[in-house]
Amino acid sequence: MYAFKIKGGYPLNGEVDIHGAKNAILPIMVASLLTKEPVHLTNISYLSDVLTLSDLLKSMGMKVKIDKNALTLQADDISSIHADYEFVSKMRASFWVLGPLLARFKKAEVSLPGGCAIGTRPVDLYLNALTEMGAKIKVKNGYVCATGPLHGAEIFFPKVSVGATHNTVMAAVLTKGTTVIHNPALEPEVIDLLNVLVKMGAKISGIGSKILTIEGVDQLHGTTHDVVPDRIEATTFAVAAAITKGKLFLKGARADLMSAVTDVLRISNVQLTQTAEGLLVDAQKASLKATSITTCEYPGFPTDAQAPLSSLLTLAHGDTLIEERIFENRFMHVPELQRMGAQIKVLTTNSILISGVNSLSGAPVMAADLRGGVALVLAALAAKGETQVSHIYHIDRGYYQLEKKLTNVGAHIERIKIDE
Numbered sequence: 001m002y003a004f005k006i007k008g009g010y011p012l013n014g015e016v017d018i019h020g021a022k023n024a025i026l027p028i029m030v031a032s033l034l035t036k037e038p039v040h041l042t043n044i045s046y047l048s049d050v051l052t053l054s055d056l057l058k059s060m061g062m063k064v065k066i067d068k069n070a071l072t073l074q075a076d077d078i079s080s081i082h083a084d085y086e087f088v089s090k091m092r093a094s095f096w097v098l099g100p101l102l103a104r105f106k107k108a109e110v111s112l113p114g115g116c117a118i119g120t121r122p123v124d125l126y127l128n129a130l131t132e133m134g135a136k137i138k139v140k141n142g143y144v145c146a147t148g149p150l151h152g153a154e155i156f157f158p159k160v161s162v163g164a165t166h167n168t169v170m171a172a173v174l175t176k177g178t179t180v181i182h183n184p185a186l187e188p189e190v191i192d193l194l195n196v197l198v199k200m201g202a203k204i205s206g207i208g209s210k211i212l213t214i215e216g217v218d219q220l221h222g223t224t225h226d227v228v229p230d231r232i233e234a235t236t237f238a239v240a241a242a243i244t245k246g247k248l249f250l251k252g253a254r255a256d257l258m259s260a261v262t263d264v265l266r267i268s269n270v271q272l273t274q275t276a277e278g279l280l281v282d283a284q285k286a287s288l289k290a291t292s293i294t295t296c297e298y299p300g301f302p303t304d305a306q307a308p309l310s311s312l313l314t315l316a317h318g319d320t321l322i323e324e325r326i327f328e329n330r331f332m333h334v335p336e337l338q339r340m341g342a343q344i345k346v347l348t349t350n351s352i353l354i355s356g357v358n359s360l361s362g363a364p365v366m367a368a369d370l371r372g373g374v375a376l377v378l379a380a381l382a383a384k385g386e387t388q389v390s391h392i393y394h395i396d397r398g399y400y401q402l403e404k405k406l407t408n409v410g411a412h413i414e415r416i417k418i419d420e
C-alpha cells in the first residue's frame with residue numbers, strides 16, 4: 001500500500017496543468033459504444049478510473065488505444081453485452097454502459113454498482129427511465145438484465161441525477177422516435193457529453209436547459225473531442241494555493257465552470273484572474289474568512305468541492321456552516337481533520353459547523369473516498385509538521401500523479417510504500 005508523506009508550511013508557486021474532467025471522460029468513453037467508428041479524445045489524464053473503465057470496455061470487445069494524453073476507442077467489434085461485477089463494483093460509472101448497450105444491441109446484462117463510502121447510490125432513476133422507454137428489466141443475482149427494443153418517451157426526473165441523465169440520453173440518441181427529458185442534470189460534464197453526441201450525429205435540442213428533446217437516429221459516427229477541463233481538479237489546486245497563501249497558474253482551467261467555488265474564494269480575498277490560457281489564483285494576500293456552503297446541483301455549490309473547501313475553512317476567521325445535500329455520507333474527512341486540530345462540530349448527518357483555528361498540526365490520517373482524501377492532502381500542505389495520508393488509492397482515482405504536480409510547485413510531498 002502507498003501513502004503520501006507531507007511536510008506542511010510551504011507556499012505553493014508556479015504552474016499546474018489542468019486536464020480533461022474525469023467526470024466527462026468517463027461518460028464519453030461509454031458513449032463510444034454507440035458507434036462502430038473511432039472516437040478520439042484529447043486532454044486526457046491517466047486516472048485509475050479511466051484505466052478501470054477501459055478494462056471493462058475492452059472486456060466487451062472495445063478497441064482502446066491510450067497514448068500521450070489521448071485516448072482512441074472503437075466499438076466495431078463488440079463481442080459481449082455483459083458488464084461484470086468485477087469492474088462495476090470498482091468504478092460505478094461502468095454502470096452507464098446499460099443505456100448504450102440497450103439502444104445499440106437491444107440487450108444488456110450489467111452488474112448493479114452497489115453503494116460506496118459516500119452513499120447508497122441507488123439507480124432507480126436510471127431503471128425507471130429505461131422502463132418508460134420500453135425496456136424489459138429484471139434484476140437477478142445482482143445484475144440488471146434488460147432487453148429492448150426501446151421507443152421514444154417523455155421522462156420526468158423527480159430528482160436531478162448526473163448518471164441517470166447520461167444513461168438516458170445515451171439510450172435515447174439511437175432510439176427511434178422522440179424522447180423528451182425533463183429536469184436533466186446541467187453539470188458541465190453532462191453538457192460536454194451532449195456536445196460530443198451531437199458531433200457524432202445525434203439530434204438533441206435544449207442543451208443547457210431543463211428540457212432536452214432527442215430525435216433518435218439510425219446510427220452515429222465517430223468524432224474527435226477535446227474534453228472540458230476538470231473544474232474539481234481546478235478547485236483542488238485553487239484551494240492548494242489559498243491554504244498555503246501561494247500563487248498558482250492553473251493552465252487550462254475555466255473560472256466560468258466553477259463560479260460557486262470562486263465566489264467562496266473571493267470572500268477570502270483570493271485574487272482570481274482568467275486569461276485565455278487558464279486561471280491565475282493569487283492568495284498571497286488572502287485572509288481566510290468563514291462563509292456558509294450548501295451543496296446542490298449545478299450551477300450551485302458542487303458536492304465534489306465540499307471536502308476540499310472544508311479543509312480551507314478550518315483555518316478561516318469565524319464559523320462556517322456546511323450543509324451536504326447531495327450525498328448521505330460525505331463528511332468522512334471530518335474526524336481526520338479533527339485529528340489535525342480542526343474545530344468541527346457534526347450538527348446532523350448532513351451538516352457540520354467549522355470554527356476556524358490559527359493552525360493545523362500534522363498527523364497520520366486516512367483517506368476514505370476520493371474528495372475527502374484530497375481534502376486531507378490540502379490540510380497537510382498547511383499543517384505544521386508532518387502528515388501521512390494513507391489509502392491514497394482513493395485519491396489516484398481522480399488525480400494523476402498528484403504528488404508530482406504538487407512537488408513541481410514547491411510542496412514537500414512524496415509517495416511512500418507502507419505495510420498495512
Ligand code: EPZ
Binds near residue numbers: 022023119124164370
Ligand atoms: C456523479 O455521480 C459524479 N460521478 C460524482 O462525482 C458527483 O458527486 C455526482 O455526479 C453529483 O454531481 C461521475 O460523474 C463519475 P447523481 P452520480 O446520480 O451520477 C441520487 C467524484 O468525486 N440518485 O447525480 O452517481 C444519488 O444517491 C464523484 O468525482 C438516486 O436517488 O451522482 C445522489 O444522492 C463522486 N437515484 C443524488 O441522486 C438514482 O437513480 C445525485 O447523484 C441516481 C441518483
